Amino acid sequence: MQKFLPLVLSTTLLLSCISCGVSGQAEQSKSKTTTQTQETSSSDGQSSKSSGGQESTSSDGQDSSTQKGQTPPNGQTPPDGQAPPDGQTPPNGQTPPDGQAPPDGQAPGNGQGGPGGSSSSDVTYSGATEITSKKTQNHKTYKSTKSDENAVLVSTDSNVTINDPTVTKTGNSDGGDSCNFYGLNAALLVKGGTTTTINGGTITSDADGANGVFCYGGNGGQNGASGDGTTAIVRNTKIKTTGNGSGGIMTTGGGTTYAYNLDITTSGRSSAAIRSDRGGGTVKVTGGTYTTNGLGSPAIYSTADISVSKAKLVSNLSEGVCIEGLNSITLKNCNLTANNTKRNGNATFLDSIMLYQSMSGDAASGTTNFTMKGGSLTSKSGHVFHVTNTTAKITLSNVKIKNKDKSNVLLSVCDDGWSGGSNKATLNASKQKLSGAVLVGSNSKLTMKLTKGSSFKGYVSGKIKNASGKSISSKVGKVSVTLDSTSTWTLTADSYVTEFNGDASNVISNGHTLYVNGVALKGTK
Numbered sequence: 001m002q003k004f005l006p007l008v009l010s011t012t013l014l015l016s017c018i019s020c021g022v023s024g025q026a027e028q029s030k031s032k033t034t035t036q037t038q039e040t041s042s043s044d045g046q047s048s049k050s051s052g053g054q055e056s057t058s059s060d061g062q063d064s065s066t067q068k069g070q071t072p073p074n075g076q077t078p079p080d081g082q083a084p085p086d087g088q089t090p091p092n093g094q095t096p097p098d099g100q101a102p103p104d105g106q107a108p109g110n111g112q113g114g115p116g117g118s119s120s121s122d123v124t125y126s127g128a129t130e131i132t133s134k135k136t137q138n139h140k141t142y143k144s145t146k147s148d149e150n151a152v153l154v155s156t157d158s159n160v161t162i163n164d165p166t167v168t169k170t171g172n173s174d175g176g177d178s179c180n181f182y183g184l185n186a187a188l189l190v191k192g193g194t195t196t197t198i199n200g201g202t203i204t205s206d207a208d209g210a211n212g213v214f215c216y217g218g219n220g221g222q223n224g225a226s227g228d229g230t231t232a233i234v235r236n237t238k239i240k241t242t243g244n245g246s247g248g249i250m251t252t253g254g255g256t257t258y259a260y261n262l263d264i265t266t267s268g269r270s271s272a273a274i275r276s277d278r279g280g281g282t283v284k285v286t287g288g289t290y291t292t293n294g295l296g297s298p299a300i301y302s303t304a305d306i307s308v309s310k311a312k313l314v315s316n317l318s319e320g321v322c323i324e325g326l327n328s329i330t331l332k333n334c335n336l337t338a339n340n341t342k343r344n345g346n347a348t349f350l351d352s353i354m355l356y357q358s359m360s361g362d363a364a365s366g367t368t369n370f371t372m373k374g375g376s377l378t379s380k381s382g383h384v385f386h387v388t389n390t391t392a393k394i395t396l397s398n399v400k401i402k403n404k405d406k407s408n409v410l411l412s413v414c415d416d417g418w419s420g421g422s423n424k425a426t427l428n429a430s431k432q433k434l435s436g437a438v439l440v441g442s443n444s445k446l447t448m449k450l451t452k453g454s455s456f457k458g459y460v461s462g463k464i465k466n467a468s469g470k471s472i473s474s475k476v477g478k479v480s481v482t483l484d485s486t487s488t489w490t491l492t493a494d495s496y497v498t499e500f501n502g503d504a505s506n507v508i509s510n511g512h513t514l515y516v517n518g519v520a521l522k523g524t525k
Contacts, residue, residue: 187204276304385412
């Protein structure tokens with residue numbers, strides 16, 4: 001879940017099941033729907049104070065011819081992270097989680113899992129405006145001021161199109177996991193197997209636990225389980241959230257979200273612009289600007305499979321990207337800037353790209369993947385990459401990396417504020433320039449491979465201090481470095497590795513020594 005911030009224990013709601021009384025009506029004002037979902041275990045989520053307000057519902061619009069989407073052949077996904085053509089339906093979702101539990105990227109105390117919860121969560125949904133059948137709506141205004149109420153609730157297995165909406169949401173929620181996992185209190189919630197397309201318009205949320213557009217795929221928070229086909233397609237929409245635990249676009253429960261050219265700004269804690277949480281899913285973003293200003297609020301928080309292309313990503317207080325457990329983020333030709341100046345929750349380091357496992361139950365354990373091709377990565381504070389409590393794979397190709405932190409640490413692989421996993425990383429660089437310190441803790445492991453004309457100017461060490469100056473390690477762990485015939489390593493200090501593969505002449509000593517298992521490597525330049 002999006003847990004990278006302050007540490008707040010999540011609350012799992014157990015609400016009595018109420019039969020859905022919506023039959024035959026395409027839209028109901030002030031209507032309620034009860035959905036039963038399965039939950040593996042309670043996740044750490046941020047609880048928000050609830051403030052009730054009066055509901056203001058827009059007048060119902062008349063039905064018009066709905067542009068029903070076409071389904072790609074055999075459920076295929078559009079290539080290269082692109083969303084399907086207008087009106088088309090993408091395949092069933094895969095995985096994501098993030099919620100507001102210890103803010104984006106943080107897990108509850110000492111890196112352990114969140115408190116045990118019930119095996120199921122009965123969530124009672126309430127929509128100021130509810131759409132329950134095939135429908136197209138144009139230029140409408142939707143508003144909710146009540147706690148735990150969606151301004152727009154789409155709950156149907158039919159196609160829905162909403163053109164040029166004006167959506168506003170106020171009314172805080174203390175729903176915890178119900179907000180993070182199932183979409184309670186979101187400005188616009190999509191569920192039930194629908195493919196809902198939102199074109200243009202504005203969505204504004206000024207409340208805690210109120211995500212902008214929430215896509216819940218119906219798998220009950222079961223990581224790795226298939227969803228029910230629920231898909232949100234959002235194009236050219238401006239989304240702004242100000243409360244805590246209020247992401248821009250949120251995907252959980254195996255849902256699928258396609259986003260094009262969105263303008264998203266979030267200001268609260270645990271409020272990633274592109275956000276996912278328990279149950280995972282698939283998120284594909286093309287173009288747009290995604291900015292976060294809150295603590296523990298990365299531009300992207302992934303407990304899903306997320307790909308972003310040709311976008312501008314900015315985090316002004318948090319990590320730029322956070323990936324938890326067996327999940328991934330792929331960036332293609334994106335410009336990412338991170339200014340992580342304040343630690344949150346369990347974190348003891350400052351960093352721009354964090355790959356970790358919280359053991360909260362929001363993400364399955366496995367290889368955590370970050371891939372970036374082209375574009376730029378600007379790290380204003382802390383380590384550029386940080387791997388802890390997981391097995392991670394970082395793949396870089398032709399990325400312009402700017403490290404503006406005075407410590408000049410490219411990568412750290414070591415203990416942090418979580419436990420129960422291992423610190424293992426593979427860094428694959430192709431056509432890539434790298435520079436800075438590579439720090440590997442005594443109980444950690446790194447495999448580093450440079451190919452296709454890549455270069456590394458820096459050193460490898462095991463002497464590591466966290467952001468508070470506390471020593472984390474004084475001895476280097478296991479490090480394997482491979483250089484192909486076209487790649488080079490220029491030393492900036494004595495370096496220590498366990499294994500070296502390649503031609504020693506491709507190592508430019510620069511007055512320093514490379515030690516392999518304690519023995520100075522001969523033949524360096």
